[in-house]
Every structure is written in C-alpha cells, then in structure tokens.
Amino acid sequence: MAHVGRWRAIVAVAFLAACAASAIAADVGPSPSTAPTPTPYVDPSQLDVPWPRHSHLKQPHRAYMDTVPALSYLQGVGVNLNVDANPDVAARMLSEFGFRTVRIEIGWSSVNWDETGLIGADALIAKLEACKRYALRPLILLNANHGAPCPYRDLPKTLAEDAPAGAREVKLTDPSGVVPGYTGFSNLTGYKMAEVLITAIDPKTGVAKLSKPLPKPIKAGVQVPVHILKYRPFYPTGTPEFEETAAGFVRYARLVCSFVRQQHIPFDVEIWNELSFGSDFIRDQAINNYYDPPIATYTRDFLHRGGHAWEAARRVVAMIKSEFTSVRVIWGFSNTTFFHTPVMELPAGVDGQSYHPYGTGYRTFPKDEQHPDTPADNIDGFVPSYRICIPEGWAATFIQTESLMRLLNPRARLAAPPGTQMFRHYMTEHGVSPEELGVSHAAQALDLKARLLLRSTLFWLNKGISAIYLYCALQDQDTGMGMLLSSVGKLRAYPTQEELPKYLSPALLALRNVVKTFVGAASIAKPRALSVSYLQLGEPHLIFASPVPGGRSLGTRDALVVLPYQVTAHKFVLAVYVMTRDFTKRLEQETYRITIGGVNGRGMQLRLYDPLTDKTLPVKTASSTPDAITVEIPVADTPYLLTLDEAAQ
Structure with missing residues (x-):
C-alpha cells in the first residue's frame, strides 16, 4: 500500500x-x-x-x-454478471478472455422475513462458486429498489366497494393482517411496493385510510397486490422510525457479507444503485415519497452528514470495517450524482465511489446544449452543430459541466474521506445499447460493443478509474447490451475447443487481444x-x-x-x-x-x-x-x- x-x-x-x-x-x-x-x-x-x-x-x-501499470488494467476489467441460469459457463468464458471482476446484486428483499437467511441462496452460491472457480472477484451490490425494497409479505386484498382515483380511503372485504404504516397497495403506477400505504384500518368495517390519494381507480371484487413491508421507508435521523429501518439495513448488510464470506471468496461491497430510479425508499425525503401531504420534517440533505442515507451508509461502513476487514466499501450513491457529496465529506473509511456515466447514446447540438438559457455557461462563445455518441460516454468531455475528469485528474484524486489512505474511483456500470443508436443488425451491434469495450476500458482504466464493469454479461439478443453472444445463454456445458469459436463475441476476442499484448505484466511500484x-x-x-x-x-x-x-x-x-x-x-x-x-x-x-x-x-x-x-x-x-x-x- x-x-x-x-x-x-x-x-x-x-x-x-x-x-x-x-x-x-x-x-x-x-x-x-x-x-x-x-x-x-x-x-x-x-x-x-x-x-x-x-x-x-x-x-x-x-x-x-x-x-499506468498494465497489471492495473488486467485486474480492472469487469462486467455485471446478470446470469442466473448455469452461471458456470458464462463465468468461465468471461474469465478465460480477460474479465477479472464481476458485479452481483443481492438486494435487501433477498433477505427472508425472519432475517435468518437469503431467498434463492442456492442460486447465489452457484454464482459465487463459479466466481471462485474462475478467479472472478465479486463486487456485491447492496440495494433496496422500491419495487421490493426490503423483506416483505404478500397480502393480496379485494375491495368491497369501487374506489375512484383520488380516494383517501377504501373498504376491504377482509381487513385481517393489515399493519398500518407498513402495509400498502403495490404497483399502482409502476413497479413500486406499498406505493400507497394504509395508515389506519377499522377491523369491523374494513375501511382503510390511505397515505395519499389513489392514483387510479380500483374496482370492487378484483384482487389487487398488497404487501407488508418489514421496514418503513427512511424517516429523518433522530427518529425511532429511522433507527428501526437503519438497524434493519445494517443487519441486511451483515447477513449478505457473512453469506459471501462463507463461500471462501474475496469480495468488495457497493452501497446502493442509481438514485435516478427505483430509490423512493431512501431518496430525498424518503417517507414523504409515500405520503401526501408529507408527514415528516427533514432538516438535512439525505446524502450529507446527518442525512438519513449518509447515516445509514456510515453505519454499514463501520460494521464492515469492524467485522469484514479485507472488504472494500464503495459509495454507490454517486452513480448518477457524481458531485452531490464531496469525497472528503463521505463517511469515514469509505474506500471509493462509483459512477454510471453511460452517455453513449446520441446527442445533437445545438438542440441538446446544456443550459441553453444561460449561454455564458458555454466558455467557447458558441454552440457548434454536430452529433456525438462516443464509447467513453459524454463524461469524458466537457459538453456538460459534470465531467468526470473533474474528479479523476491527479490533483482531485488526492481527496479522500477520513481514515482512507487510498481512495479509489469505480465505474460500476457502463455500456451501449445498439438498438438506441438505430442498429438492428446483429453483426453491426457486436462490432459496436467490441469497439466500446476497447475504447472505454483502455481509456477509463488509464485516466483514474480502478475498475470498470461493463453492462452487461448477457442478453437475449445480440443487438442488446451483452458482451457475450446471446447463444451462450443456451449452453448447458462449456463448448469444446472445436465448438468454442462460434460462441465468441467480437468483444471477447478484442479483450483477449489486449490481454495477450500485456502478457508478462509485472507489479510496477513506480x-x-x-x-x-x-x-x-x-x-x-x-x-x-x-x-x-x-x-x-x-x-x-x-x-x-x-x-x-x-x-x-x-x-x-x-x-x-x-x-x-x-x-x-x-x-x-x-x-x-x-x-x-x-x-x-x-x-x-x-x-x-x-x-x-x-x-x-x-x-x-x-x-x-x-x-x-x-x-x-x-x-x-x-x-x-x-x-x-x-x-x-
């Protein structure tokens, strides 16, 4: 070190x-x-x-x-391992052609109601065993997508009377099992569990009061999804409700880390995935995302010291640093908000932060100019006419002020939170959707993804990123974002040497060719x-x-x-x-x-x-x-x- x-x-x-x-x-x-x-x-x-x-x-x-030491590149190329069926084949292929780390999500809803184990543990064990077998270091993502944010129970219900959009109360045919404040109607406007909470229930009449107006009508006699959350969305720090949810979040992190350690494989942890979607459980004034009018008063920004997300993450970091000392902990709240929390103001002991720049789709100027109403923000004095879609993503440029180069240049990389000697920067998702670029032919899409792999990995791992995780390993169509050929997903055993070439994507071959150019890479101290x-x-x-x-x-x-x-x-x-x-x-x-x-x-x-x-x-x-x-x-x-x-x- x-x-x-x-x-x-x-x-x-x-x-x-x-x-x-x-x-x-x-x-x-x-x-x-x-x-x-x-x-x-x-x-x-x-x-x-x-x-x-x-x-x-x-x-x-x-x-x-x-x-940059070539060894840093060889250790830094990763992928999001979104392969559940027979992960052994995909893991072996990724490893043999140059990937060395994979990102795996184990969400809070993977924890069973009693918090004694993980749902789907056998599938997770198979995935982790494949990582161990083929020397892929897992980065474990801790997350609580509001579609299923924590341990829960199904409690489907039927209304006794029609409820119009805007209703503040409904009548249930069977009020049993409802826990006010924890039970709610799910998926009314999208994938969101307990989207409208039941705040009170009359066990005799079945009349339930709601946390906000119904966003759409519900017909009588039709069964609707209702769920009981083990924990309530985050309240402000200093409240009993916050303490209950934060304690559950730490228990979840400890359970996941213990589970992975039992597989005898080194690993790291990332706390949270993109705040730009699926994050109502913790984002901004979290509990107020479920109430109208709001019921809680927040006095601190959720990602700064004293805020509920900052404090919950601080407790997880402290627990991991105490109980899992070899594990690096990455602040994932920066995925889509690169500059929200200055590095030196992150919780003590955080080892790095992560980014999801993407930005590989089309932008056309002057139409997509940032801050067009304040032309002085453009230091060039003009807006050129051109179109941009680059494998590195827009964050490699200054076409937006939020360029990652502000954080990755050598002076900026000296910043670190208290207690962290070597702060690292990670790109835990990056990729391209060929279909969004109008590419419908598989051969062209595969070529685009190979060129994205070459440019993005060689660029970012040289410019201050410690590891880059391409999104993703596998999708159903070759015109999707997967680095592997879609046909790999149908394999039940690793192909023979004679069969192997027809299962190799251009991206895999390109990475293999970089790796062999770096053969013999030594540890370079200076x-x-x-x-x-x-x-x-x-x-x-x-x-x-x-x-x-x-x-x-x-x-x-x-x-x-x-x-x-x-x-x-x-x-x-x-x-x-x-x-x-x-x-x-x-x-x-x-x-x-x-x-x-x-x-x-x-x-x-x-x-x-x-x-x-x-x-x-x-x-x-x-x-x-x-x-x-x-x-x-x-x-x-x-x-x-x-x-x-x-x-x-």
Whole structure:
C-alpha cells in the first residue's frame, strides 16, 4: 500500500508542476488547418472550465497523462454478471478472455422475513462458486429498489366497494393482517411496493385510510397486490422510525457479507444503485415519497452528514470495517450524482465511489446544449452543430459541466474521506445499447460493443478509474447490451475447443487481444513518467467547424488520445486513437508523427497492433535517441497498441 501512496504523490506533483510550468495558451490549440510544429500532448489548461461552465472545444483527457501499470488494467476489467441460469459457463468464458471482476446484486428483499437467511441462496452460491472457480472477484451490490425494497409479505386484498382515483380511503372485504404504516397497495403506477400505504384500518368495517390519494381507480371484487413491508421507508435521523429501518439495513448488510464470506471468496461491497430510479425508499425525503401531504420534517440533505442515507451508509461502513476487514466499501450513491457529496465529506473509511456515466447514446447540438438559457455557461462563445455518441460516454468531455475528469485528474484524486489512505474511483456500470443508436443488425451491434469495450476500458482504466464493469454479461439478443453472444445463454456445458469459436463475441476476442499484448505484466511500484508530442501528417479532418467567423474549430488532431501502460521495467504499451464523436461511423486512418520521451529509443523493438482485427500494422521510426523515440504510425477511431520494448537492446 505504501508504494501506491508514493505513486499517487509523484503523479500529483508532476501534474501540479505541469500546470505551473505550462506555457500553452488556455484556449484549445490551433485549428486543424495549421499544424506546422509538433503539439505537446499534455495541456493542463484543458481542465480550465470553472463550475458550472462547459465546453465543446476543451479536451480534458489531454490535461494529464499518467503511466499506468498494465497489471492495473488486467485486474480492472469487469462486467455485471446478470446470469442466473448455469452461471458456470458464462463465468468461465468471461474469465478465460480477460474479465477479472464481476458485479452481483443481492438486494435487501433477498433477505427472508425472519432475517435468518437469503431467498434463492442456492442460486447465489452457484454464482459465487463459479466466481471462485474462475478467479472472478465479486463486487456485491447492496440495494433496496422500491419495487421490493426490503423483506416483505404478500397480502393480496379485494375491495368491497369501487374506489375512484383520488380516494383517501377504501373498504376491504377482509381487513385481517393489515399493519398500518407498513402495509400498502403495490404497483399502482409502476413497479413500486406499498406505493400507497394504509395508515389506519377499522377491523369491523374494513375501511382503510390511505397515505395519499389513489392514483387510479380500483374496482370492487378484483384482487389487487398488497404487501407488508418489514421496514418503513427512511424517516429523518433522530427518529425511532429511522433507527428501526437503519438497524434493519445494517443487519441486511451483515447477513449478505457473512453469506459471501462463507463461500471462501474475496469480495468488495457497493452501497446502493442509481438514485435516478427505483430509490423512493431512501431518496430525498424518503417517507414523504409515500405520503401526501408529507408527514415528516427533514432538516438535512439525505446524502450529507446527518442525512438519513449518509447515516445509514456510515453505519454499514463501520460494521464492515469492524467485522469484514479485507472488504472494500464503495459509495454507490454517486452513480448518477457524481458531485452531490464531496469525497472528503463521505463517511469515514469509505474506500471509493462509483459512477454510471453511460452517455453513449446520441446527442445533437445545438438542440441538446446544456443550459441553453444561460449561454455564458458555454466558455467557447458558441454552440457548434454536430452529433456525438462516443464509447467513453459524454463524461469524458466537457459538453456538460459534470465531467468526470473533474474528479479523476491527479490533483482531485488526492481527496479522500477520513481514515482512507487510498481512495479509489469505480465505474460500476457502463455500456451501449445498439438498438438506441438505430442498429438492428446483429453483426453491426457486436462490432459496436467490441469497439466500446476497447475504447472505454483502455481509456477509463488509464485516466483514474480502478475498475470498470461493463453492462452487461448477457442478453437475449445480440443487438442488446451483452458482451457475450446471446447463444451462450443456451449452453448447458462449456463448448469444446472445436465448438468454442462460434460462441465468441467480437468483444471477447478484442479483450483477449489486449490481454495477450500485456502478457508478462509485472507489479510496477513506480511507473515511469513519459512525455508525448505529436504532429498530424496529411489532410486533417474536422469534428466540427466554428460557426463564428475566425473562431476555433475542433479537429481530429485535437482529439488524439494517448494512454501509456507499463508492462515491465523496460516495456510499455501505448493505446493510441482519435476520440471521434460518432462511433457509428468509422474514421479513415490518419497518420501521426509521435515523439515519446522518457524511453531509450536506441535499438528499441517496436510493434503496432490492432486488437480489433488481430493484425500487426506498419510503424516507421523517424528518429531515436537515448531519451526518446519518434515514430510515424497510422491512427484510427479504435485503439491501436504501440509496444515499446527497451529490453531488446
């Protein structure tokens, strides 16, 4: 752990020094029509976008360049393991082709009513045993989706009289079993258990008072879903109701952690999944999401110190750190609210936080411009006309102010909660829906997902993310989001070597090709800092033109991506590509002259490799010195891997 801390400090010092020493102008470099001299790749001013402003011109990935151990990449590629039937086949295939960690949800509703065990334990054991067998480290998601937020009992009921929409009370044919405040009518407007609670019941007449008006009519004589919740939605801290629910939440976390530990497999824990849906049980003024008018007064933001979600999570973290000391705990409330709780204000001992940026669908500008009513928020002074859908997701750019690069740059990565020595950043869901991009042909969809895997994993694991979990392992159609071919879901046994090729998706093959390029990766305590400058040769290509006469445009040369990985003390692999803005369209290869400093170029062995096609590409040495090497290589819209091997000297 100590050497990791030194690496962070060295990277941060180098970044701060670059910021102080940079003589590069704060604006984006010259337009692609003028590139007479090599351009320094690193330009710290690309982060100069004050909150809450945004930019289409700024390229925050070029604000810093870390050399990352290749071993970090090999350990950081994960997937959401949404395979319940025969998980052994999927787990083996994922592992053999390069995945090393998987995300598995065990929701609070998986706990039985008596809180003595988990419902569906045998299926979970099979999944965890497959993870253990094939060296996949599970990340266990603790969650309470409001569709089934906690232990519950079914209590279907029938109305004795019609109840119109807006009714504040209903008459039941059988009032038995109702527990006021815990029992409610479910799924009236969507997937939400006990959506309208029963607050009082007359056991003689069957008249039940409701927590809010019925959102739709219910006919007499028709059985409707009613459920009893073991726990009430979260009340404000300091109330007996909060204490009851929070204690149940901690018991749930302890039960799940004990269950997983019994399978003798190392694991980590993530607390909560996306607040953007299914989170009424805890989100905002939680109990008030079930009442109209509200019944509780909240004085603290739910995700800040003293708030109910913050405090419940704090108790879970404290329990895990005390009883399951090898488990890392990730704050998942940041999935879709990256900046809601500053890192240094998270509960003590939290090991990291997670993000679900996605943002791989189409956005068209100027139609989708952020804050169009406050044009001053756009530092460029104009909104270009173009369309964007990129494998990294919009959070790799500044087209919205909430760019993840604000949190992942070396200076920002120094932030940590109290008691946490090494704070990590995770991407626990990321992917693309080909169908949302209008792709209906399986071959094209599979190609898109392979290119997404290459660009997103190589990019984010180099830019500060510790592990990325693609969504997802398997879906019914190849035009869906699954990384595996849909036909894998029908297998009951692992295919023979002769049969295996027909079950391998382009995404799996691409990942395997990256992994074999990193073969022999060693533990690197102090990665070597490199420098890069470059010159685009030949005809430049525009990403968008400035609508302002004489204004700056954005070209492919501005969007060059160089991602250094260190394999051994004398071997590096640089992933190089152009971050094109529409990855449904292919970029014709461009040629770049790239100078890499910090390496001994004399007698160096070079190789340029395309992991998508499994082909070696031409590379020309323009010059070499004991301190640098200059090469001319083709560059495209998917990463080519440039290997620099000093050991051959």
